[in-house]
Amino acid sequence: MKIVVCIKQVPDTTDVKINKETNTLIREGVKSIINPFDMYAIEEGLRLREKYGGTVTVISMGPPQVTESLKEAVSLGVDDVILLSDRVFAGADTLATSYTLAKGIEKIGGVDLILCGKQAIDGDTAQVGPGIAEHLDIPHVTYVKEITDVTDKIIRVKRMIEGGYEEIEMDLPALLTVVKEINEPRLPSIRGILRSREMEVPIWTAQDLDVDEDKIGLNGSPTQVVSITTPKFEAKTQIFTGKVEEQVQNLFNALREQRIL
């Protein structure tokens, strides 16, 4: 089974600062990590390999520093890693991102299963997975909490939905996005860490991929962020103090006056 896992490098915190002049996010000085949901995707890939044999390749699109995250994936035991990196990929929204990743996966070739995280903790859209599947013209299932069966032709999964789950069967090749309920990610192994140190991460640029220039980066992105603000929490709070009974009395009097209760 040939498995590809898509991982995104994200800032280690969601507590971002904004440059008030340029209206952009300040990323300097913030440590980067593998998107936490993608750790479950890597783990699931490794487990499938252990059970059914095959290989796990991890792919990511991003700036050169993403090699660090890919090396971390190697330390966890994946077979190969690939970085899609090129200036012209920058500024991509989810449509352009998923197109570029699909092109990378096409170049890898012969892939049976693609795993993504549920969503990235920075962009938070959860759109890249289904987008990749569409560009590759393969089926997808989101929010997978369990893989129940795999053969060389089909995969069966449980997908979380509000108030329950669905059991879904798909023909392979297919794409899944996974939730944290699916497994417990492992830690790096010594062997993996040693291997990752020697590893030279292959980088594919736009030229290496057979991409249409109008579909990548800023050019290929229909959405555009026009402003970024930090939400202000403004409420006219009425604080009651004093004895407990008084506070409670005052609260219910206010609720009655305001015709709330």
Place this chain on the structure above:
Amino acid sequence: RIEKSTRDFTDYKDVWVFGEQRNGQLNQVVYELIGEGRKLANKLGENLCVALIGNKLTSKAKDLINYGVDKVYLVDEEGLAIYNDEAYTAVMTELINCYKPSIILLGATAIGRSLGPRVAARIKTGLTADCTGLDIDSESGILLQTRPAFGGNIMATIVCKNHRPQMATVRQGVMKPAKRKSGYNGQVIKHHFDYNKLNLRTRVLKVVEEITDMVKLEEADIIVSGGRGVGSAENFKLIRELAEVLGGAVGASRAAVDNGWIPYAHQVGQTGKTVSPKIYIACGISGAVQHLVGMRSSDVIIAINKDPNAPIFNVATYGLVGDLNQIIPAMIKEIKLRGLSEAAASSENS
């Protein structure tokens, strides 16, 4: 300040809502989208339409008109009874290509967040995720889509200038639902979709309903939530009792869930549920931004916390400073004394 589109989109008109349903039951978010979609359509001077896909939905389609919908595009086929990503993507794509809406809104539900990106990628347009605010730019007529990112720490406004339709998934429980009234004039347009031409590679074998403690947080009018300050699983009975006398549901912060005091289904916040009840009572919850993003749009927020500087007081309508172990029992006593009950709360709704 938003430039006009550089392309001619005069062919694209109307605001559409995806009529998400399961077993013929419309998701609550559909009514919220109709309420919001109506405002957008009025600003543009266009129609508000619902795309309804499924089986045996004729009466549902007619009923939707009563919420202020101008047109319902109905695709009614036996094979479409259960949601299937591939099938529904094909139907939505056909409808879009045929009727050319200018805006499409979907609920940011499990289904909406799976269907939306698949459809957007097929027709090669933009999709803004999980919006909490929508408006029309009065100059350009372009849809302004506001959404939280970075775990709610920032709000981004996004436009899709040069592609149509402009698509957005919208967070549940944020927009006010449309009210049912009679006297609207609208029409149901049946669109025949040739189901047999589909070559589906996805089969939904089973849909399993799990009764997880019967929590329908998103639909509750009153929610009483407990946080780390509650102290123990045992002590959560205080929260349950207060919820019960008010006829409300029980919510929780992640700290309470992580401590194993209450199941995850009750969690409110960024990685839990988004709620906007009439009254939200936060007990022993500090008010971390990841919690606030899930409950900030509640009509009235009552915070109980022993720390007068707790950030939850910045968003609260009313604050009670003190030990919840004393305050909650006093509240329960007072509610019983005043005869405030579920009935009292719900009579206020109508």
